[in-house]
Amino acid sequence: MVLRTQQWVNSVYEKVTGYQPVPEDGRTGWATVRALVRALQHELAVTPLSDTFGSATLDALTARSPVIGAGTANENLIKIVQGALYCKGYDGSGISGTYDLATGTAVAAVKTDMGVDGAFPAPGVVPKVLRALLTMDAYRQVKGGSARIREVQRWLNSAYAGRRDQPIVACDGRFSRDAQRALLLAIQYELGMDDDTATGRFGERTQAGIREQAVLGPGATDGEKRFVRLFQSAMIVNGWDLPLDGSCSPVVADTVLLFQQFARLLPANGIAGYQTWASLLVSHGDATRRGTACDCVTAITPERAGTLRAEGYTTVGRYLTNTPGTTFNKKIQPGELDAIAAAGLTAFPIFETGGRTSGYFSPEQGAEDALTALEAARGHGFARGTTIYFAVDFDAQVGDVTQRIIPYFRSLATRMKHYCDEYRPGVYGSRDVCGRLARDGLTVSSFVADLSSGFGGNLGFPLPDDWAFDQISTITVGSGSGGIEIDNDIASGRDAGQAAFAVPPRASAPLDTGFDMSRREALLEDLAAYLASIGMADKPLVWPNSTEASLDTVLRQDSLITGLSRVYRMRKALIQSPMFWETRRLTAEDALADLAVTAYYGYRAELEAWHELPPGERTTTPVPVPPFLQKDDASAGSGRIFARTAIAAHNHAVGAGLIEGEPLDPDDWHVMRDIRRRLRDDPEYTAGTMPQVIAMAASEAGVDADPLSYDTDGLSAVLARYHGTGEQAEQYGRELSGVYAVFEKYNATLR
Structure with missing residues (x-):
C-alpha cells in the first residue's frame, strides 16, 4: 500500500512545477512523506512547493479544509490522508479518495495512539493531526522505546495539543528535541504565558516563573495548574520512575531526593525547587552553580592554583597533549602538576588531538590514540589505574556514534587492555555519547559536556549513571597573575583526581617505532636468505606458510607490536621474531592437534550439559561419547602458544605487577577452553600475550638484564625458553636469534 501511495502521488503530480517524484519502492521514508506534503501544498495552492509542512501550509489547510472527513469533496485530500x-502503518481503506468507515476507524486509532482523541474528539482529520501524520514520527512504541516515556508523550499531546504552537509529538517511547520543547512550552503555558510569548526555551522568564510558582513540596497536587504532572514528566524522561498522577506523594519525594543526590544538587531535600527543575529541563541545569572541579586550556601556575583553591575548587582537568598541526599550547607544562599538588589540588587527564568532527574517529585512530595517551600520561607521572578522558568534542548524531565513535572506542579500549590495563578509558562528550559508550562497556567514567545545552546528544538524554564530571559553565576567577578562565564542573566524587605525580625513569635506550613499509621487500629478502642458510627455504609440502605470508602476518600487526614493545619496554624484535618463526614453522600436525583440542572441549561442554539435565531426562538421554582423537591443549595462534603457557604468563605478569587483573585457574577447563579460543581466533590477543610469555621466559631462564639491551647469551636463553627446555629448545633459541637479528637490523635504523 505504500507502493500504491507512491505510484498514485507520482502519477497525479509528476508534471506539477516543484513536485519531486518519489522512488516507487514500497518503503516508507522521508521521500514519500515529502512527496505527500508537496501534493498537499499543490491542492491548497501554496507556492512554491517545499518539503516543509510549515505555518503557511497549516494556515491554508485550516482555511480551506479545517476537517478532512466524510464531507470532504476534494478526493485528493482524502487520498493524501489515506497514503x-x-x-x-494504519489501514487507510485503500487510496480510494472515499472517506469511509474503515478510513475513519484508522484515523480514530491514530488519534488515540497520539493521545489527542480528547483534544480533537470530532470525526475526521484536523490540520494539526495531518501535519503530525506527514512526518516520520511514530505513535506506537518502537524497539528500544520506554512505555513510561510514551505515557508522558501521550499526556503532553492530550493536555496541550489544542494550544496553537504546541506540536503533536511522537509517541514512540524515545524522548526527542521536539518533546523537550513541547514540555517547556507546556510549563510556560502553566506559568501564564500566551501563544505569542511561550517560546519553548529555558529563558529568564521561565526560570523566574518556576521560582515563583512551581516549587513543589510533599503533598503538592495538581489543581488549576498542572505543575506536578509536568515535573513528574521531566523526572520520567530523565530516567526516574515516578507515577504520572499529579501528586507529590512520599514516593515522589523520596525519588526526588535520590535524583538530587545523584546530580549533586543542593539542597538535597526531596522538594522540587528551581535547581531541580533546571537540572531536568536543560543539560547544564542551574548554570550559576559552583562546582568543585574545573578544566581549562591554560597552564596552572602557583598563583592560579591558589586562586582555584580559594574559590573552592579541588580538582583540575588538564590536557595531556597538544593538537598536531596547531600552535595552540594547551597541554600540561613542566612543573605545572607540582604546582597543582602544592596547592592541595588534584588533577585528572584529558586527551584531545582532534575529536571535533566525525571524520576524526576510526578504529585506526583509536589504536593510535591509546598509545599516544598512555605515553603522555606516563610522561606526566599519572599513576596506573588513572582514567583518561578521550574527547568527543562536537555534536555527534546517532549515526556518528554508531558508525564512527563506537568503533573508535572499541579499538581504543582493546588496545588499552593489551597495554597492561595501565590506564582506563573515559570519555568527554554529550550525554548520548557518554551513555552509549558506558552501556557498551567501552568506558569506565564520563566527563559530560553539558555546557553545550544545544547539542542534540544532550537534549532529551539523562545524565549518565557513570558521570564523574559535569561541565556546566565557563567563568573567570581571580585577577592579575592569578586570573584564569575555566570551565566550571560539578564533581560526582567518582573520580577524585590525582594528588601526587611520579615521573618514571627514562628508558635505558631508545624505544622502537613503527616499521617503514617501504623496506618490506628488503626485509623479506634478508629473512629468506637467513632461512635458506639454516636449511629452511620455502617447502610448501612441509611448511604451508611461506616466508612472505609469515612476514605479512607480523607486519599486519605492526602498530600493536610497536605499542607492546614500548609499553613493556622491550625490543620489538622479541615479539616479531617468534611470531614470524612460529607462523613459518606451522605444519599439518598443528592443524590435526587443533582439531583434537576442539573435539575435546566440545565433548566436555556436551558432558556438562548432560549432567545438568533433570534426573528423569538424563536417564533417557545418551551419555556423550568421548571423541576418538582428543587433547586438552595445543599451541595456537600466530605465536603458537599453549593455553597453559598463556595462563602461566598472565599469572606471572599479574604477580610481577606488569598488568592489572586476577590470576587464572589452569585447572578449570572452561578457562583453558576460552583462553585457547582467544589464542586461535584473536590475533591481537595472541600478540598481546607474547610479551607476557617473553617476560616469564626471561624470569625462568634467570635473565634479569634490561630487555632493551640483551647480550647474545641472554637473548638466546630467553628465546630458547619461549620454546621450552632442553637441547631442542637451545637449538630453537640459536636459530631464532638469527631471525631476531634480521628484524633488529631494520628496527634499529628507525629508532
Missing part, C-alpha cells in the same frame, strides 16, 4: 495512514 499518510499507510506510511504510519
Whole structure:
C-alpha cells in the first residue's frame, strides 16, 4: 500500500512545477512523506512547493479544509490522508479518495495512539493531526522505546495539543528535541504565558516563573495548574520512575531526593525547587552553580592554583597533549602538576588531538590514540589505574556514534587492555555519547559536556549513571597573575583526581617505532636468505606458510607490536621474531592437534550439559561419547602458544605487577577452553600475550638484564625458553636469534 501511495502521488503530480517524484519502492521514508506534503501544498495552492509542512501550509489547510472527513469533496485530500495512514502503518481503506468507515476507524486509532482523541474528539482529520501524520514520527512504541516515556508523550499531546504552537509529538517511547520543547512550552503555558510569548526555551522568564510558582513540596497536587504532572514528566524522561498522577506523594519525594543526590544538587531535600527543575529541563541545569572541579586550556601556575583553591575548587582537568598541526599550547607544562599538588589540588587527564568532527574517529585512530595517551600520561607521572578522558568534542548524531565513535572506542579500549590495563578509558562528550559508550562497556567514567545545552546528544538524554564530571559553565576567577578562565564542573566524587605525580625513569635506550613499509621487500629478502642458510627455504609440502605470508602476518600487526614493545619496554624484535618463526614453522600436525583440542572441549561442554539435565531426562538421554582423537591443549595462534603457557604468563605478569587483573585457574577447563579460543581466533590477543610469555621466559631462564639491551647469551636463553627446555629448545633459541637479528637490523635504523 505504500507502493500504491507512491505510484498514485507520482502519477497525479509528476508534471506539477516543484513536485519531486518519489522512488516507487514500497518503503516508507522521508521521500514519500515529502512527496505527500508537496501534493498537499499543490491542492491548497501554496507556492512554491517545499518539503516543509510549515505555518503557511497549516494556515491554508485550516482555511480551506479545517476537517478532512466524510464531507470532504476534494478526493485528493482524502487520498493524501489515506497514503499518510499507510506510511504510519494504519489501514487507510485503500487510496480510494472515499472517506469511509474503515478510513475513519484508522484515523480514530491514530488519534488515540497520539493521545489527542480528547483534544480533537470530532470525526475526521484536523490540520494539526495531518501535519503530525506527514512526518516520520511514530505513535506506537518502537524497539528500544520506554512505555513510561510514551505515557508522558501521550499526556503532553492530550493536555496541550489544542494550544496553537504546541506540536503533536511522537509517541514512540524515545524522548526527542521536539518533546523537550513541547514540555517547556507546556510549563510556560502553566506559568501564564500566551501563544505569542511561550517560546519553548529555558529563558529568564521561565526560570523566574518556576521560582515563583512551581516549587513543589510533599503533598503538592495538581489543581488549576498542572505543575506536578509536568515535573513528574521531566523526572520520567530523565530516567526516574515516578507515577504520572499529579501528586507529590512520599514516593515522589523520596525519588526526588535520590535524583538530587545523584546530580549533586543542593539542597538535597526531596522538594522540587528551581535547581531541580533546571537540572531536568536543560543539560547544564542551574548554570550559576559552583562546582568543585574545573578544566581549562591554560597552564596552572602557583598563583592560579591558589586562586582555584580559594574559590573552592579541588580538582583540575588538564590536557595531556597538544593538537598536531596547531600552535595552540594547551597541554600540561613542566612543573605545572607540582604546582597543582602544592596547592592541595588534584588533577585528572584529558586527551584531545582532534575529536571535533566525525571524520576524526576510526578504529585506526583509536589504536593510535591509546598509545599516544598512555605515553603522555606516563610522561606526566599519572599513576596506573588513572582514567583518561578521550574527547568527543562536537555534536555527534546517532549515526556518528554508531558508525564512527563506537568503533573508535572499541579499538581504543582493546588496545588499552593489551597495554597492561595501565590506564582506563573515559570519555568527554554529550550525554548520548557518554551513555552509549558506558552501556557498551567501552568506558569506565564520563566527563559530560553539558555546557553545550544545544547539542542534540544532550537534549532529551539523562545524565549518565557513570558521570564523574559535569561541565556546566565557563567563568573567570581571580585577577592579575592569578586570573584564569575555566570551565566550571560539578564533581560526582567518582573520580577524585590525582594528588601526587611520579615521573618514571627514562628508558635505558631508545624505544622502537613503527616499521617503514617501504623496506618490506628488503626485509623479506634478508629473512629468506637467513632461512635458506639454516636449511629452511620455502617447502610448501612441509611448511604451508611461506616466508612472505609469515612476514605479512607480523607486519599486519605492526602498530600493536610497536605499542607492546614500548609499553613493556622491550625490543620489538622479541615479539616479531617468534611470531614470524612460529607462523613459518606451522605444519599439518598443528592443524590435526587443533582439531583434537576442539573435539575435546566440545565433548566436555556436551558432558556438562548432560549432567545438568533433570534426573528423569538424563536417564533417557545418551551419555556423550568421548571423541576418538582428543587433547586438552595445543599451541595456537600466530605465536603458537599453549593455553597453559598463556595462563602461566598472565599469572606471572599479574604477580610481577606488569598488568592489572586476577590470576587464572589452569585447572578449570572452561578457562583453558576460552583462553585457547582467544589464542586461535584473536590475533591481537595472541600478540598481546607474547610479551607476557617473553617476560616469564626471561624470569625462568634467570635473565634479569634490561630487555632493551640483551647480550647474545641472554637473548638466546630467553628465546630458547619461549620454546621450552632442553637441547631442542637451545637449538630453537640459536636459530631464532638469527631471525631476531634480521628484524633488529631494520628496527634499529628507525629508532
